[in-house]
Amino acid sequence: MMLKQLTVISGKGGTGKTTIVGALACLADNKVIADCDVDAPDLHLLLQPEVITREEFRGAKVAVIDDDACTGCGSCADICRFSAIEDTPSGFTVSSVRCEGCGACVFGCEQDAIALRERISGYTLVSQTRYGKMVHAELKVGEEASGKLVTAVRATAERVADEEGCETILIDGSPGIGCPVIASLTGVDLALVVTEPTMSGLHDLKRIIEVTRHFGIRSAVCINKYDLNEANSMEIMDYCDCEGIPVAGKIPYDPEVTRAMVAGMPVVEYSDGVVSSAIRTLWQYISRII
Numbered sequence: 048m049m050l051k052q053l054t055v056i057s058g059k060g061g062t063g064k065t066t067i068v069g070a071l072a073c074l075a076d077n078k079v080i081a082d083c084d085v086d087a088p089d090l091h092l093l094l095q096p097e098v099i100t101r102e103e104f105r106g107a108k109v110a111v112i113d114d115d116a117c118t119g120c121g122s123c124a125d126i127c128r129f130s131a132i133e134d135t136p137s138g139f140t141v142s143s144v145r146c147e148g149c150g151a152c153v154f155g156c157e158q159d160a161i162a163l164r165e166r167i168s169g170y171t172l173v174s175q176t177r178y179g180k181m182v183h184a185e186l187k188v189g190e191e192a193s194g195k196l197v198t199a200v201r202a203t204a205e206r207v208a209d210e211e212g213c214e215t216i217l218i219d220g221s222p223g224i225g226c227p228v229i230a231s232l233t234g235v236d237l238a239l240v241v242t243e244p245t246m247s248g249l250h251d252l253k254r255i256i257e258v259t260r261h262f263g264i265r266s267a268v269c270i271n272k273y274d275l276n277e278a279n280s281m282e283i284m285d286y287c288d289c290e291g292i293p294v295a296g297k298i299p300y301d302p303e304v305t306r307a308m309v310a311g312m313p314v315v316e317y318s319d320g321v322v323s324s325a326i327r328t329l330w331q332y333i334s335r336i337i
């Protein structure tokens with residue numbers, strides 16, 4: 048069975064991407080859900096996963112000083128651009144929060160008293176939800192999301208999909224166009240770009256479409272809350288038309304979405320209103336083209 052991967056992304060946060068991923072998680076059969084929005088994960092609020100396994104993720108390095116070898120010369124503290132090394136009553140120490148793992152102090156220490164060690168930056172989790180298995184991540188406080196953590200979440204999702212004989216991986220990508228979003232896009236079969244009809248919506252959409260094109264990834268667009276500004280929605284549709292990008296769905300505005308969010312449920316499960324119906328149509332379209 049060919050495994051298909053769909054990543055839902057948006058040019059920036061707040062476009063309703065999670066609402067759509069939560070609803071698609073409910074509608075798609077035989078899939079694994081991968082929450083690659085590792086910086087600000089909120090899919091768990093809708094899908095309420097119960098954690099089954101938790102694996103350490105070691106994505107970053109930290110400098111460690113060997114007190115026995117250190118002569119206390121202080122050069123490392125002068126070298127460090129991140130002010131991560133401090134002279135304390137118990138000797139020179141590295142702040143693991145400030146250390147960026149650049150290694151400059153390692154080269155600068157004439158006593159070879161500093162080494163870089165991998166540190167635990169977070170965890171990848173495999174959980175059970177009402178809608179199937181979900182792979183997600185937990186970052187430790189002070190750690191920044193990296194493409195590496197997204198790659199780790201995707202690798203785990205592929206393993207789970209293989210074990211469970213799933214056909215699809217549904218990926219909630221990071222917002223924006225940075226490294227984590229690129230990691231959540233590489234090699235997928237389709238990028239569904241969620242946009243909204245605001246002034247900046249089209250600008251953000253164009254930027255993210257450029258990214259998908261650069262990596263040779265097929266994309267489709269979903270306009271969320273399209274009826275809040277039909278003129279802007281029309282402009283987005285014209286752009287998609289000119290660029291040959293299909294508009295896979297147009298979701299109307301409905302306060303029911305917020306009520307579903309508060310109730311902690313995907314909107315298609317919470318009610319059968321206009322939004323649910325539009326997302327069902329969206330999913331039918333995506334299942335046909337993916």
Ligand code: SF4
Pocket residue numbers: 112116117118119120121122123124139155156157158159160161
């Ligand atoms: S440069 Fe090396 S010897 Fe000097 S204070 Fe730092 S760790 Fe110690």
Ligand code: SF4
Pocket residue numbers: 109110126127128129130131132141145146147148149150151152153
């Ligand atoms: S590895 Fe880089 S950031 Fe960390 S303490 Fe050394 S010089 Fe500073």
